[in-house]
Amino acid sequence: xxxxxxxxxxxxxxxxxxxxxxxxxxxxxxxxxxxxxxxxxxxxxxxxxxxxxxxxxxxxxxxxxxxxxxxxxxxxxxxxxxxxxxxxxxxxxxxxxxxxxxxxxxxxxxxxxxxxxxxxxxxxxxxxxxxxxxxxxxxxxxxxxxxxxxxxxxxxxxxxxxxxxxxxxxxxxxxxxxxxxxxxxxxxxxxxxxxxxxxxxxxxxxxxxxxxxxxxxxxxxxxxxxxxxxxxxxxxxxxxxxxxxxxxxxxxxxxxxxxxxxxxxxxxxxxxxxxxxxxxxxxxxxxxxxxxxxxxxxxxxxxxxxxxxxxxxxxxxxxxxxxxxxxxxxxxxxxxxxxxxxxxxxxxxxxxxx
Ligand code: FES
Ligand SMILES: [Fe+2]
Numbered sequence: 486x487x488x489x490x491x492x493x494x495x496x497x498x499x500x501x502x503x504x505x506x507x508x509x510x511x512x513x514x515x516x517x518x519x520x521x522x523x524x525x526x527x528x529x530x531x532x533x534x535x536x537x538x539x540x541x542x543x544x545x546x547x548x549x550x551x552x553x554x555x556x557x558x559x560x561x562x563x564x565x566x567x568x569x570x571x572x573x574x575x576x577x578x579x580x581x582x583x584x585x586x587x588x589x590x591x592x593x594x595x596x597x598x599x600x601x602x603x604x605x606x607x608x609x610x611x612x613x614x615x616x617x618x619x620x621x622x623x624x625x626x627x628x629x630x631x632x633x634x635x636x637x638x639x640x641x642x643x644x645x646x647x648x649x650x651x652x653x654x655x656x657x658x659x660x661x662x663x664x665x666x667x668x669x670x671x672x673x674x675x676x677x678x679x680x681x682x683x684x685x686x687x688x689x690x691x692x693x694x695x696x697x698x699x700x701x702x703x704x705x706x707x708x709x710x711x712x713x714x715x716x717x718x719x720x721x722x723x724x725x726x727x728x729x730x731x732x733x734x735x736x737x738x739x740x741x742x743x744x745x746x747x748x749x750x751x752x753x754x755x756x757x758x759x760x761x762x763x764x765x766x767x768x769x770x771x772x773x774x775x776x777x778x779x780x781x782x783x784x785x786x787x788x789x790x791x792x793x794x795x796x797x798x799x800x801x802x803x804x805x806x807x808x809x810x811x812x813x814x815x816x817x818x819x820x821x822x823x824x825x826x827x828x829x830x831x832x833x834x835x836x837x838x839x
Contacts, residue, residue, distance in 0.1 A: 488707040490596030494739035498589040507540040516540040527582040625750040629784040631742035638710035642804035656680035664806040673807030674701040686716040708740035
């Protein structure tokens with residue numbers, strides 16, 4: 486179940502250079518390459534002649550020459566040369582995908598190109614705020630369906646059990662999770678008041694006594710998650726809207742559904758502490774790696790389990806509000822796209838929470 490009319494992350498800007506690179510998104514193979522500092526091109530990675538992947542061809546200027554019989558395509562996907570004949574058949578083209586680079590991240594639009602609206606590209610003001618430090622992390626490759634991965638990113642309840650040394654501890658086990666929708670964004674959150682700081686904030690917050698700790702999981706449909714988490718000394722009596730005054734970290738996850746059983750999670754963070762301290766960035770990366778490997782182990786194990794015949798349906802618990810709302814909204818969006826394809830525009834029925 487894929488939502489096609491959306492900007493998906495094809496990679497960090499640094500992943501694209503002069504070389505032709507195959508990128509797979511929603512089971513479609515793209516050939517991508519950089520034409521200038523701000524512009525990356527994405528074309529269908531399939532020659533219309535004998536289906537040779539163009540990513541195995543040769544770049545000539547900004548054109549690609551197919552590695553089999555030399556048909557050549559420009560960066561609009563138009564065929565500009567057919568060796569052995571003068572006329573270019575009208576079906577000799579490859580599809581071009583809209584691409585934008587923003588905040589050093591390359592986004593590709595996988596739906597109908599006339600619906601590609603730049604205003605829909607994910608952004609947040611902290612990318613350019615002087616009080617924050619932006620650090621690109623790494624890519625986690627998961628043998629798991631993106632819905633399960635996204636579900637994990639709108640599920641604060643697993644943190645106490647899966648990440649006991651970094652992001653969670655026992656104090657949060659029984660704290661209820663709230664869920665709401667803010668426009669197109671789903672948010673699940675909870676505060677754990679007056680408890681021991683978790684490993685992450687013992688290391689980076691410099692807290693000696695108890696803290697108030699928060700986790701806000703924002704899911705920008707279909708597959709971008711922002712986890713706003715942080716801590717403040719109990720004496721600060723921090724209100725929900727004053728999180729800025731605590732030690733605050735945004736962990737960003739850009740999920741790229743490669744196929745039904747494979748998802749790439751590119752992760753990074755933006756923080757209001759240890760500004761311009763690259764050693765702190767690396768130490769945080771090391772802690773995130775521990776936590777995300779813990780998620781990977783869980784998600785790959787349940788993916789395996791899902792492949793088996795199921796005798797009973799999985800049960801849903803009170804803590805599952807975020808994941809439940811998420812899946813319904815994805816289903817609604819996917820159904821909406823399918824019905825639009827049939828020429829029957831239907832309004833989605835969103836807001837299922839509470
Ligand atoms: S397969 Fe590309 S030119 Fe023949
Ligand atoms: Fe997790």
